[in-house]
Amino acid sequence: MENRNNSNIHLLKEIAELLNEETELKQMLSCALQVLLNGSDFTTGWIFFIDESGGHSLEAYHNLPTSLADEGCGLLRNGGCWCVNRFRAGKLTKASNIIECQRIEKSIAENRGDTGNIVYHATVPLQSGNESFGLLNVAAPGKTHFHEHELALLESVAFQIGSAIKRIILTKKEQEVALMQERNRLARDLHDSVNQLLFSLTLTARGGTMLSEEQDIKETFSTIQSLAQEALSEMRALIWQLKPHGLENGFSEAVKGYAGMLGMDVIVKVEGVVALPSKIEEALWRIGQEAINNAKKHSGEDIIYFHLKTFPKMVTLYIEDKGCGFHYNPAQKIPSLGIQGMRERVMQLGGNFHLQSEPDDGTKISVEIPY
Template sequence: MSVEAEYEEISILKEIAELLNEGTDTNDILSGVLKKLLHVTGLQTGWIFLIDENGTHHLAADEALPPALTNNTKQRMCLGNCWCVNKYNNHQLKKATNIMECKRIEEAMEENAGETCGLTHHATVPLGAGQERFGLLNVGSPYKTHFEKNELALLEAVAYQIGTALKRIKLTQREQETALIAERNRLARDLHDSVNQLLFSLSLTARAGVEMTSVAEVKQTFNYIQDLAQEALGEMRALIWQLRPQGLENGLISALRSYAEMLGLAIETNVMGAASIPGKVEEALWRIGQEALANCKKHSQSTVVKLFFHTAKDGVAMTVQDNGCGFHFEEELEIPSLGLKNMKSPTEALKGKFQLNSKPGSGTEIQIYIPF
């Protein structure tokens, strides 16, 4: 390799490294670095698949895909497997691969699904850092069926940079989650030590006021103050529970049972499976379960709730069911309350499924499934 070529390669890696170090949003970073890579190498088309531990891929970034691959909102790129993904999942891809015919393009041509613009092959490079694997970088150009050694070496260097950036982002997110939990615990302690104690003192003072006066109107006022203080204490305890899930160390079901009892609900539980649940999933189910139980207390006009919990090796299902008043709900309509949205959003954020069933007079059922 000539001095000029080496200098150009170093310049390319420097530009991409700077781009990778600028942000923390995975999709934005991958889209930007892919665009930069194609520009500086003269290649025209590329896409990045992120692949999870179960071998499921999703299209994280793409640039200048031919119409055959972009039809139907890029459905062909998002569904099904292909040779590069299969090789990755079978641990057959260890480094940049020179020539790989694209199964997705072949299928598009067979189905006359649109113009391919001369793209038939691509180089594919696994993305990783250390022992961690994240997905695939694929690049190509019309009528290009061969990549030189120096091209593959550059792609491998870029792929390693991307993998390192993905690992950094993952670690940063984990640190942020840990910091958030610590902050919630601190806030819960502060609320318990200050506001909770003040409300308790107010309740005792109001009770003493009732005993000290013989005037009916004054007694009534003190009784009203005491009732308000007790209600605020209940709300404060619920808030502290939400901030700091005491008892979660004894298991999710135990924590939800204790939370239901704290709300004054009688809870029946049915638990199946003994597989361990990832911490992030357990935290989400705890928050969702809290919201569901709080909704039962506030809206169902029932004091009995059923909790079904089924854990398998690849996912967990949770159902919260009451026999209360229910309400009219149609699946195609928008979720009617903020509480229900607060259950649906974290479920879908973890690629899970949220289902609500309710009819007037027939109670309400919340079904949650989260894969892992």
């Protein structure tokens, strides 16, 4: 008994040290799970996150049997099971024995391959205070029952992981707030300094054009005025990118306002209830912003069409201009940093990005992002 307690204390200390060092959520979950399995009699484990709507996602796993690991862990990622259903119903509040694993049962029934002699697993909710994030499941070959000391260990580990999840989430939010504050500060500084200087230069050049009598001097001042006005427009667009006025009123108003500032007209169609997470909404805004910039510079048209549609777990954005288009081969590296940036934003959120364009046939962009 004393040896087991000492071993558990050492394991909990090792996990605590790991959790204090990690700052990335997925990396933290994966490493903590691996340390737990290496330091205990459990051999297999996986972690589910469960959102407010009841949907679950596989966030970490280690040493899965073939039947669960095949097809990209399809059995774990898809469908329901008793532990997830009990969590959704609020009936899973502590470490528990699960009589049988519904997913393993399905793999046996469908002859999906080796199950590692695992039929039963233990499950424990990942919590921090009143917040619940998901489930930690562990198993071992031939094990049909988990003892009280094993469940107690799981609860201690789950408490540590839940606290670390909360810390990382709060840290990310603080970083996002700090980034937004820095953007706002930079936008104010640009508006109060460079923007005002460019405006003054525009007025000075206009005055020089009106006061000068020699044609060459008039043309020089006119050129200066034109360049200053163009730079002023670019600066206002940059300020908008740093601090998008109108996004607080929704995506549709933001893109209309930005396009109007550039002399473009946006026709927006919205379907579904648009109540998106802030990171999704900002990503769509940045993508729309870049599409408007590209259309303004290259399409030769002053109208661009947006179609935003939401589904229960997916949002799609379709953007089209009917301008001159360009030669685009998806198999080749994208030359435009703007287009590359749009694709990277979508990919970072686990979505899909498609661009289609041909000379004299306009440009079409479609985005799908899960949430």
